[in-house]
Amino acid sequence: MNDETQVMGQDIQAMGRREGKYLTFSLANEEYGIGILKIKEIIGMLPITTVPQTPSFVKGVINLRGKVIPVIDLRLRFGMAGIEYTERTCIIVVEITGKSSTVLIGIVVDSVSEVLNVKGDDIEDTPAFGTKLDTDYIMGMAKLDGGVKILLDIDRVLNAEEMSVVESVG
16 A cells, blocks of 8 residues: 555545534634534523632533533633623533543533534645644534534543543532
8 A cells, every 4th residue: 555545545534533413503603513422412501600710711510400510611712702691602511531531511602503414525624723723622624505614523622631620620
């Protein structure tokens, strides 16, 4: 097998891993997607109990049917300006695979859009923005309906240190 065939094989494998159904949502007029298998449920805003001495993007914890679940505001995690929550604001409960276990975490988003079936051919690799920018949490860019949706690798949105903080909150 020559190098070109090997690279093509890796590209096809990567496309296959990224292809599938994604729940899309908006943050600051941009569209994002998370693989549907990572989504446990979507709920309206609930009262959030703040936890002292946590990063600003950690909003606190919610009580979801007797389970304490940490909640992060994805806008704040991505360095966007915070906004007042509206009736469209919701919490997507996702299952994140950490180093030692899987954890349920709520992520606050502006609004949920739809579930899309994204084909491997419609997904491009994340552009290189230079070495200073950490884009490991971006799985790829989906070209759909004349626009672009940013596909997130939700397991990588929090780095190991942030993950341990969130795990200790929950």
